[in-house]
Amino acid sequence: MTEQAILDAVQEIFRDNFDDDTLVITRSTCADDIEDWDSLEQINLLTAIEKKFSIKFKLADVRDLKNVGDLLDLVARMTA
Amino acid sequence: MAYTYLISGATSDVGRALIERLLKDAPEGTLVLAQGCGDVDKLAPLCQAYPGMIRPFDVDLSDPYKVDTFCQVLASTCPAPTHFIHLPALPVVNTKFKAFDEPRFAKDMEIQVHSAVKLCKAVLPAMTKAKFGRILFIQTSYTLGAPPKNTAAYVMAKQALGGLCKSLAVEYARFGITVNCVAPSMMETHFLKDTPDLIVQASAADNPMGRNATPADVVPAMAFLLSDEAGFITGVTLPVTGGSALA
Numbered sequence: 633m634t635e636q637a638i639l640d641a642v643q644e645i646f647r648d649n650f651d652d653d654t655l656v657i658t659r660s661t662c663a664d665d666i667e668d669w670d671s672l673e674q675i676n677l678l679t680a681i682e683k684k685f686s687i688k689f690k691l692a693d694v695r696d697l698k699n700v701g702d703l704l705d706l707v708a709r710m711t712a
Numbered sequence: 713m714a715y716t717y718l719i720s721g722a723t724s725d726v727g728r729a730l731i732e733r734l735l736k737d738a739p740e741g742t743l744v745l746a747q748g749c750g751d752v753d754k755l756a757p758l759c760q761a762y763p764g765m766i767r768p769f770d771v772d773l774s775d776p777y778k779v780d781t782f783c784q785v786l787a788s789t790c791p792a793p794t795h796f797i798h799l800p801a802l803p804v805v806n807t808k809f810k811a812f813d814e815p816r817f818a819k820d821m822e823i824q825v826h827s828a829v830k831l832c833k834a835v836l837p838a839m840t841k842a843k844f845g846r847i848l849f850i851q852t853s854y855t856l857g858a859p860p861k862n863t864a865a866y867v868m869a870k871q872a873l874g875g876l877c878k879s880l881a882v883e884y885a886r887f888g889i890t891v892n893c894v895a896p897s898m899m900e901t902h903f904l905k906d907t908p909d910l911i912v913q914a915s916a917a918d919n920p921m922g923r924n925a926t927p928a929d930v931v932p933a934m935a936f937l938l939s940d941e942a943g944f945i946t947g948v949t950l951p952v953t954g955g956s957a958l959a
Contacts, residue, residue: 651810671914672860672861672862673861675908675910675911675914676806676808676862678910679806679908679910679911682908682910688909689910690913691910691913691914691917694910
């Protein structure tokens with residue numbers, strides 16, 4: 633799966649989660665850029681990503697994610 | 713003294729642990745009337761360990777007519793319960809309010825709240841006459857302070873039980889009947905089957921004690937509130953949270 637395909641799928645998940653059909657995310661997007669992105673929303677995002685990509689995160693894997701780029705890299709590693 | 717315990721939701725992990733606790737070293741004649749729904753086979757090991765002390769009932773509490781029938785069967789075939797412990801609930805789901813599932817909420821209200829009302833109405837007259845009774849609901853630490861997001865249905869049903877608890881507590885205090893709640897934080901049981909692992913792990917990591925609750929943490933608190941010596945404690949919600957939510 634290409635990074636762009638992962639980004640597109642993750643963007644859809646962000647849009648659904650934050651109720652914003654116009655939301656555009658990039659590798660540098662982080663929690664400071666989206667008002668409602670708190671720790672619980674982070675878990676909701678990760679849970680939706682787990683379902684979408686049929687993967688299972690461990691808490692230790694996701695605690696240090698700093699931005700969407702880190703998240704995309706993690707998904708890419710787990711789906712490779 | 714031999715007591716009769718009515719436990720709804722008795723087939724749950726907490727219910728079975730509570731039965732074990734109540735029946736261990738219990739005097740002869742002690743009886744547990746144990747309601748489950750489609751899973752009373754889970755009580756088989758306990759029934760074998762405590763022969764004649766557990767009567768299982770398979771009742772769908774989401775159906776008010778079946779709850780009425782259950783109350784009638786209890787009244788006509790069983791000793792009057794001295795203790796009523798109400799545990800049933802649909803598993804908590806992490807759902808944003810925009811996806812609020814009204815039919816599921818209505819079903820959960822039947823299971824948790826309306827059945828509690830009917831069962832309380834069934835057991836309270838005999839308790840009142842005996843001038844003794846213990847009623848205990850299981851609530852949640854989500855009712856203490858600000859609840860986590862995305863749990864509206866669960867929190868509403870549990871708050872309703874809290875309202876019932878307080879109302880009955882003041883109305884029946886003069887009859888020697890106590891009505892209380894325990895409010896555990898996230899408890900690692902089969903009840904969490906629909907909760908994502910990440911939420912469970914994050915809850916454990918965020919708890920001051922570094923872990924989630926277990927039935928072994930909660931059952932002793934329940935046993936205390938059900939005990940004779942807790943007779944002056946009523947209308948309270950006892951947090952069992954490892955410090956993660958404080959009343």
